[in-house]
Amino acid sequence: MAAPVVSSVSPNQGAPAGGTTVTVTGTSFTGATAVRFGSKAATSFTVNSSTQITAVSPSGTGTVNVTVTTIQGTSTQTVTFTYVTVSAPSLTGLSPSQGPVSGGTGVTLTGANLSGATAVRFDGVAATSFTVVSATQITAVAPAHAAGAAAVTVTTPGGTSNSLVYTYFAAPTVTGVAPSQGPVSGGTGVTLTGANLFGATAVRFDGVAATSFTVDSATQITAVTPPHAAGATAVTVTTPGGTSSPDDPQAYFYYAASPALAAAAPPSGTTAGGTTVALTGADLLGATAVRFDGVAATSFTVDSATQISAVTPTHAAGATAVTVTTPGGTSNPVTYVYLAPPTLLATVPDQGPTHGGTVITLTGTNLAATTEVRFDATPVPFTVVSPTQITAVAPAGTDGPVSVTVTTPAGTSNALTYTRLTAPGI
The missing domain is CATH 2.60.40.10 (Immunoglobulins)
Incomplete structure (x- = not known):
């Protein structure tokens, strides 16, 4: 050796x-x-x-x-x-003086007699790395640490310095926003609840900074919403501990002006309800109610900002006003007509030749919206004379009785008998 x-x-x-x-x-x-x-x-x-x-x-x-x-x-x-006689180091400032618990923040330490530093510690935990820039400055990378205040010191051959406080922050979380909706013009005061909100430096709605905000406590912030396009937005809070996740269980919904309706299709249906009606219009997102003369729809689905599909409730026969309500207000009404099922009372005449062509008069009730008249399965030409009367032309066919029915949007009537004969009379 x-x-x-x-x-x-x-x-x-x-x-x-x-x-x-x-x-x-x-x-x-x-x-x-x-x-x-x-x-x-x-x-x-x-x-x-x-x-x-x-x-x-x-x-x-x-x-x-x-x-x-x-x-x-x-x-x-x-x-x-x-x-050599070396003066003890001293610290006068930290910048920044706070950061996330994960560490990694670059911190500038200022003071005196920092040359020859052999250690920089945060509550006794060595800095991830450090560089002596001069006798009055050191740059260090904060290590990971639990949330709270940490004493930062510098050690040189002259001893260990006084300590300055560096504050570690846990990442913030947002768990609630109230109210959870407001107009696209902004200006709504909202309360955000969560955890680790102290020291917040920013509140954003889909990346747009809140008009203003105040940190009330570590679990609450009050903010004023900025203007934003209609729709759902993610609300985030930024602190020295980081930025809350946009996937946190919260959201704020911006709505436009009051909704407007243009049409209902089909425009009529049975008094028994159950008809699916497409309501078209504008600013329908976020709809909270669809009503037929004040009666809530059996169910509804917001298909888009311009269409809602609603299932009609039961209702008496006649015209009804259909409205949609969103956070922006209640729409203008459009008309939907409830129809009672049609009924047939008489066919005059109730018989005719097999070669057809006989004009017959059907009497009954609720016939105004008739869409079809059939002789058995054969549709025939017809004219609605009034809500109680229709004229129709009998088709050609073989000897014997056939069933005559009338169909409206409210359903199909009972059947009456019409008899075809090979010769006039019986």
Whole structure:
């Protein structure tokens, strides 16, 4: 084995009282039995590897040579360590003075006597890294730490500085927004609830900054909504701990002006209800109710901003006013007509020749909206004379009775019998 060789020491100066931790580098340090600063043995030392030893300087004065001794001998190189009176470091500022619990924030420490710093600590936890910029400035990367205040200190050969407070923040979460809707013009005061909201620097609605906000507590913020397009938006809060997730269980809905209706299709249906009606118009998003003369639809679906599909409730026969309600208000009404099912009372005449062409008069009730007259399965030409009367032309066919029915949007009537004959009379 070769004799030990010392190539450098860091730091190369320390206080006369000793106690400076010094890294000695070189070769052939395995099995070292002594580390000396001049004639004095190090207060303690640890052999880290064959090329590195960590030693604590004893007390001393002036400039001394640092040597390492092994069973192969003592190093002979001249590598000095100087005892100097070093002022203790002091800190006057941290910028920024807060950050997330995950660490990673670059922090600038300002103060005095920072040269030769050997450690920067946050509540005793070493900084992820640090750089001595000058005797008055150090840049450091904050390590991860639990939420709360941490004491930041700097250690140099002159000692350890006073501490300054660096505050760690947990990431914020937003769990509620009340009210949860408002006009596209903005200006609505809303209350956001959640956790870790203290120190908030921004409140955003789909990335658009709130007009203003106030942090009431760690669990509540009051904000004024900015203008925004109609629709649902994600609400986020940013603090020194980060930005809340847009997927947090909350949302704010912007609505446009009052909804407007243009038409209902079909425009009529049975008094029994159950008809699916397409309501078209504008600004229908966020609809909370569809009513037929004040009676709620059996169900409805908002298909788009311009269409809603609603199922009619039961209602008496006659015209009804259909309206849609959204957070923006209640629409103008459009007309939907409820029809009672048609009934037939008489067919005059009730018989005719097989070659057809006989004009017959059907009397009954609720016939005004008739869409079809059939002789058995055969549709025939017809004219609605009044709500109680229809004229129709009998089709050709074979001898015998046929069923005559009338169909309206409210359904199909009972059947009456019309008889075809091969010759006039019976």
